Amino acid sequence: MRFLAFIAVLLTTAMLAYATLDMPGWGDPSSPASTHVSPVYIQEAYEKTATPNIVTAVLADYRSHDTLGETVVIFTAGVACMMLLRRRK
Amino acid sequence: MEIMDFIISKYNYWMYIIIMMIGFYAMIAKTNLAKKVVGMNIFQTAIILFFISTASKKGATIPIIQHGHGEAADIIHAAQYMNPLPHVLMLTAIVVMVSTFGVAIALLIMIYRKYNTLEEDEILEILKIENGR
Amino acid sequence: MIQHAPVLIIIIPLLAALMNLIVGLWRKRLCYLFTVAALGTCVFLSVAILDIVAGHGTITYKLGGWPPPWGIAYVIDHLNAFMLVIVSFISLVVAVYSKVSIEKELPEKIIQFYTLFLLLVTGLLGILATGDVFNLFVFLEIASLAGYALIAVGDDRAPLASFNYVIMGTIGACFYLLGVGYLYIATGSLNMADLSQLLPELYDSRVVLGAFAFLMVGVAIKMAFFPLHKWLPDAYTHAPSAVSAFIASTMTKVGAYVMIRIMFTVFKPYFSIEVIPVTAILGWLAVAAMLYGCIRAIAQTDVKRMLSYIIIAEVGYIVMGVSVGNRMGFTGAILHILNDAFMMACLFLAAGAIEYKTGTRNVHNFSNLYKKMPVTTAAFTVGGLSIVGIPPTCGFFSKWYLVLGAIDSQQWVFAGTLLFSSLLMAVIFFKVLVNIYFGSQPVSGAHSIGGNGAVVMDEAPLSMLFPICIMAVGILSLGFFSGKIISSVIQFTVPGSF
Amino acid sequence: MIRDFEGVIIKTVCRLITPVIQLYGLYVIAHGHYSPGGGFQGGCILAASFILMVLAYDIKEVKKRMSEKINTIFCSLGVIIYAGIGLLCLILGANFLDYSILHKILPADPAHSRSLGILGVEIGVGFTVMAVLVSIFLNIASGGEHEEGEER
Numbered sequence: 002m003r004f005l006a007f008i009a010v011l012l013t014t015a016m017l018a019y020a021t022l023d024m025p026g027w028g029d030p031s032s033p034a035s036t037h038v039s040p041v042y043i044q045e046a047y048e049k050t051a052t053p054n055i056v057t058a059v060l061a062d063y064r065s066h067d068t069l070g071e072t073v074v075i076f077t078a079g080v081a082c083m084m085l086l087r088r089r090k
Numbered sequence: 091m092e093i094m095d096f097i098i099s100k101y102n103y104w105m106y107i108i109i110m111m112i113g114f115y116a117m118i119a120k121t122n123l124a125k126k127v128v129g130m131n132i133f134q135t136a137i138i139l140f141f142i143s144t145a146s147k148k149g150a151t152i153p154i155i156q157h158g159h160g161e162a163a164d165i166i167h168a169a170q171y172m173n174p175l176p177h178v179l180m181l182t183a184i185v186v187m188v189s190t191f192g193v194a195i196a197l198l199i200m201i202y203r204k205y206n207t208l209e210e211d212e213i214l215e216i217l218k219i220e221n222g223r
Numbered sequence: 224m225i226q227h228a229p230v231l232i233i234i235i236p237l238l239a240a241l242m243n244l245i246v247g248l249w250r251k252r253l254c255y256l257f258t259v260a261a262l263g264t265c266v267f268l269s270v271a272i273l274d275i276v277a278g279h280g281t282i283t284y285k286l287g288g289w290p291p292p293w294g295i296a297y298v299i300d301h302l303n304a305f306m307l308v309i310v311s312f313i314s315l316v317v318a319v320y321s322k323v324s325i326e327k328e329l330p331e332k333i334i335q336f337y338t339l340f341l342l343l344v345t346g347l348l349g350i351l352a353t354g355d356v357f358n359l360f361v362f363l364e365i366a367s368l369a370g371y372a373l374i375a376v377g378d379d380r381a382p383l384a385s386f387n388y389v390i391m392g393t394i395g396a397c398f399y400l401l402g403v404g405y406l407y408i409a410t411g412s413l414n415m416a417d418l419s420q421l422l423p424e425l426y427d428s429r430v431v432l433g434a435f436a437f438l439m440v441g442v443a444i445k446m447a448f449f450p451l452h453k454w455l456p457d458a459y460t461h462a463p464s465a466v467s468a469f470i471a472s473t474m475t476k477v478g479a480y481v482m483i484r485i486m487f488t489v490f491k492p493y494f495s496i497e498v499i500p501v502t503a504i505l506g507w508l509a510v511a512a513m514l515y516g517c518i519r520a521i522a523q524t525d526v527k528r529m530l531s532y533i534i535i536a537e538v539g540y541i542v543m544g545v546s547v548g549n550r551m552g553f554t555g556a557i558l559h560i561l562n563d564a565f566m567m568a569c570l571f572l573a574a575g576a577i578e579y580k581t582g583t584r585n586v587h588n589f590s591n592l593y594k595k596m597p598v599t600t601a602a603f604t605v606g607g608l609s610i611v612g613i614p615p616t617c618g619f620f621s622k623w624y625l626v627l628g629a630i631d632s633q634q635w636v637f638a639g640t641l642l643f644s645s646l647l648m649a650v651i652f653f654k655v656l657v658n659i660y661f662g663s664q665p666v667s668g669a670h671s672i673g674g675n676g677a678v679v680m681d682e683a684p685l686s687m688l689f690p691i692c693i694m695a696v697g698i699l700s701l702g703f704f705s706g707k708i709i710s711s712v713i714q715f716t717v718p719g720s721f
Numbered sequence: 722m723i724r725d726f727e728g729v730i731i732k733t734v735c736r737l738i739t740p741v742i743q744l745y746g747l748y749v750i751a752h753g754h755y756s757p758g759g760g761f762q763g764g765c766i767l768a769a770s771f772i773l774m775v776l777a778y779d780i781k782e783v784k785k786r787m788s789e790k791i792n793t794i795f796c797s798l799g800v801i802i803y804a805g806i807g808l809l810c811l812i813l814g815a816n817f818l819d820y821s822i823l824h825k826i827l828p829a830d831p832a833h834s835r836s837l838g839i840l841g842v843e844i845g846v847g848f849t850v851m852a853v854l855v856s857i858f859l860n861i862a863s864g865g866e867h868e869e870g871e872e873r
Contacts, residue, residue, distance in 0.1 A: 002119065003119050006115060006118045006119035007115070007119070009114075009118060010111050010114055010115045010118075013111065013114060014107060014111050016433055016436055016437075017107045017110070017401075017433065018103075018104065018107055019429055019433065020405060020429050020430050020432065020433025020434070021100055021103040021104065021107070021430075022100075022429055023409075023428050023429040023430045024100070024103060024408055024409075024430055025408065026098075026099025026100065027098075027099050027100070027101075027102045027103075027143060027146065028146045028147055028148040029099070029147075029148070030147045030148060030149070030150070030169050032144075032408070032411075033408070033409060033410050033411035034144050034145075034173055034175075034176070034407055034408055034411045035147055035168075035173050035411070036411060037292075037410065037411030037412055037421075038175065038292050038293060038411050038412050038413075039168070039173040039174060039175050039411070040168035041293055042174055042175065042293065043153065043166060043168045043170075043171045043174065044166050044168060046155075046174075047155045047166070048832065049832055049835065050832060050835040050836055050839065051832040051833045051835065051836040052754045052835070052836050052839055053154055053155040053156075053754065053755055054153070054154045054155075054753065054754055054755060054756065054757070055153040055154065055155065055171065055174040056153055056154075056174045056177045056178055056181075056757070056759075057753045057754055057758075057759055057839060057843075058174075058839065059174050059175060059178045060178045060181060060759065061759070061760075061838075061839040061842050061843060062287060062289075062820065062835055062838070062839055063287065063289050063293055063294050064178055064294065064295055064357075064358075065286070065287050065807075065818045065842065066286045066287070066295045066358060066817075066818060067178070067179075067182050067295065067357060067358055067361055068182065068803075068842065068846065069800075069803055069804065069807070069818070069842075070182070070349065070358065070361035070362055070364075070365060071181070071182040071185045071186070071361060071761075071846075072185075072760075072799065072800050072803055072845070072846050072849050072850075073237060073342065073345070073365055073800060074185055074186050074189050074361065074364050074365050074368060075185050075188065075189050075849060075850060075853050075854075076241075076342075076796060076797070076799075076800050076849055076853060077189065077339065077342050077365055077368045077369050077372075078188070078189030078190075078192045078193055078368055078853065078857065079192075079796050079849075079852070079853030079856050079857055080244065080335050080338050080339055080342070080372070080796070081192075081193050081196065081335075081339065081368060081369070081371065081372030082192055082193065082196045082856065082857045082860045082861065083335055083793075083856060083860060084332050084335035084336070084339065084372055084376060085193075085196040085197065085199075085200055085372060085375055085376065085382075085860075085865075086196050086199060086200070086860040086861065086864060086865030087860060087865045087867075088864075088865045088866055089331070114394070117390055117393075117394060118390075118394075123386060126390055130390065130393050133393075133394075133397055134393075134397060137397055137400055137401060137404070140401075140404060141404055141407075144404070144407065144408050152757075154755070154756065154757075175407075175413075176407075179357055181759075181761060182357075182361060183400065184761075185761060185850075186361070186364045186396075189364070189368055190364070190368065190389070190393055192857045192861070193368055193371055193372060193389065194386070194389050194393075195861055196857075196860065196861060197371070197375055197382050197385055197386045197389060198386070199861065199864055199865075200375065200382040201382045201383055201386060203864075204379065204382065204383075213383065217380070217383075227811055227816070227817065230811075230816075230817040234804055234807070234808065234817070237800070237804060238801070238804055241797040241800050241801050241804070242797070242801075244793055244796065244797045245793070245794055245797050248790055248793060248794070284816065284817075285816055286816060286817055286818055286819075287816065287817070287818040287819050287820075288815055288816045288819035288821065
């Protein structure tokens with residue numbers, strides 16, 4: 002079991018590391034992640050949402066449906082714990 | 091010196107891979123159920139570090155726009171500020187992680203109530219005896 | 224209002240779940256009504272969406288009014304709309320069924336049960352409707368968390384089974400998230416439509432290759448595809464009967480949907496088929512899944528565990544249909560998603576009703592059960608025949624298309640394995656059915672009150688019987704209308720290049 | 722466990738510090754537009770104040786201040802606020818969660834009504850996170866019995 006787990010871990014590591022070779026370097030301002038979608042957030046967010054904190058603007062406005070999902074996830078966890086553990090005597 | 095540059099630009103990914111694999115190994119190889127949950131947490135934390143490391147830009151500051159009171163901001167250059175999107179995604183992922191952790195701990199408590207142990211092999215022994223009956 | 228249907232179908236079960244928790248503090252009985260009403264609305268909306276999509280083509284709904292690569296968009300085409308109808312319909316049927324069984328199995332947890340059930344439906348519908356890879360992850364987690372908790376309240380072994388599911392499911396979700404991260408690094412986008420336009424230039428990049436591998440492994444864990452299926456039999460066996468009926472019939476199918484979405488929408492079909500030979504690998508694993516599922520199922524005596532192993536084989540069928548990479552095979556796979564959802568729901572509901580009345584899941588105790596529960600066993604028979612693939616039932620038609628697809632692409636081993644596994648399923652089910660109709664032992668459970676050894680008919684209550692009958696009739700009518708379903712919906716879901 | 726004189730110190734400090742923590746939590750929620758912060762972070766801080774009270778006093782004492790019923794209602798209420806704001810936008814004629822349409826009922830232009838909409842949903846997130854974290858903590862800490870401490 003240990004041995005199998007070790008093989009699985011090695012394979013995953015190899016796959017992950019192999020993929021990093023083509024990645025843009027750390028802090029590269031010309032990487033796709035910094036040039037494709039995000040510049041629009043930085044340039045527009047303050048003007049369109051009047052919120053200087055861009056993270057908040059993206060979190061609760063541009064991608065607000067994700068945040069709704071996030072809130073539902075934690076609500077689900079709360080109800081799940083209530084259901085699994087709560088016992089009345 | 092090219093090799094040094096290469097390593098410096100990639101070492102953050104390799105570090106997170108090492109942390110992630112520690113967690114992954116704990117999840118699949120450890121026989122103590124609580125250790126599996128801890129491994130799960132390490133794994134998810136490593137993913138969060140990975141995402142956050144993709145957000146950085148050299149020479150950029152945190153994504154909060156400099157602003158006066160009530161005035162419009164100056165012209166904003168995208169290169170001045172870090173990429174906000176990975177931060178947003180990871181705020182969501184942190185909540186998911188906390189939630190999974192809570193449910194997993196609740197399940198551990200239920201398992202402990204039933205078998206009085208969290209060692210997987212001991213539980214399997216108990217199950218074998220139950221099956222034999 | 225109808226143009227908001229894509230988002231309302233997610234929000235209505237969500238709001239009903241939230242209200243359930245508050246209303247439940249005051250009146251427990253209202254929870255059931257709320258649930259059924261909300262899911263009924265969902266069925267109505269999903270049919271309306273399917274109607275709009277069939278008439279006007281793909282719907283794009285911009286959440287928050289932001290244009291797609293920046294905001295999140297719901298994109299609903301024929302495949303989504305079709306899956307939405309399946310999931311919402313089965314959730315309604317199972318919700319109706321659950322009333323009596325939950326009152327017996329979880330008398331103290333009715334409120335939380337219905338809340339989590341609705342959240343599970345919300346999660347699954349969200350996965351189906353969204354057009355954003357990260358949003359899909361969030362809904363995947365909603366569905367998974369609700370699923371973990373619902374499974375854990377089953378019988379004695381359920382917490383351990385559920386814990387193993389938590390570990391495996393989290394690994395799957397994390398791999399999926401890693402895949403999303405790699406895609407994000409390579410392209411800078413999270414929107415499926417945007418990704419499918421950006422990716423073709425990057426198909427030789429190692430990052431994209433890694434992303435594809437991790438997305439696939441993650442989804443394969445969630446849908447219990449062959450080498451990663453370990454969690455499924457335990458989890459589905461020990462869950463409460465209503466829960467296993469719903470999860471078994473929809474969760475793996477939604478996983479299959481996500482796999483199809485990634486292979487053919489996010490990545491172009493020629494990437495999955497030609498650039499890297501992923502379909503070939505998937506095809507051979509699917510063959511292994513079919514054989515493994517059937518062979519393990521033969522040895523089982525617990526009816527729910529037997530059905531769980533059959534699900535592994537059924538997932539193999541669906542993946543095989545996708546992997547042969549032609550029109551026939553793909554049509555068969557999509558039709559099989561529909562049929563399998565109905566068959567599994569029917570069989571699990573019937574098994575739950577039998578357990579409710581006789582208290583046993585062991586197939587050896589089913590002898591002569593038809594005298595006691597004629598309707599339930601008839602439905603069980605219809606479901607079983609459909610899984611085997613006997614002509615008037617729907618199972619035959621999807622297998623027919625799958626075999627044709629395999630033959631079309633010269634994959635004789637796939638076609639042969641499919642037929643052989645059908646034979647194995649015939650062995651499994653005829654063993655059970657012979658025992659039900661011609662068993663040698665007397666009927667087990669609380670029976671023979673009628674004196675002289677004559678067995679009194681003692682059917683399950685009407686609220687259980689009705690959903691079971693709906694499912695059995697559904698299986699038969701899907702068989703009759705399968706040609707119409709293919710011509711009006713399924714043929715539009717096939718990727719253009721096939 | 723805790724001897725009496727230690728209990729006095731801990732209880733007094735806890736009593737003094739709890740309102741400050743809660744105020745800070747509210748600040749973090751409300752100031753999320755201008756500095757790092759927001760609903761989740763603020764909700765965590767609010768939950769931390771209740772958890773501190775559980776540690777210093779006991780579960781019964783905390784449940785006197787925030788009963789299980791109230792807690793359950795808060796759990797739902799947060800998400801209801803969030804989804805309700807979304808539905809309000811939908812009723813006013815825009816897409817779900819498109820806060821700019823709120824300028825019809827708020828005294829602000831579309832950009833500022835987006836800002837106010839963000840504040841609204843952050844408050845919703847804060848409620849839910851606070852209530853759920855407290856509820857998870859209580860359930861896990863007491864094994865679901867909520868019986869630690871004596872009746873007062």
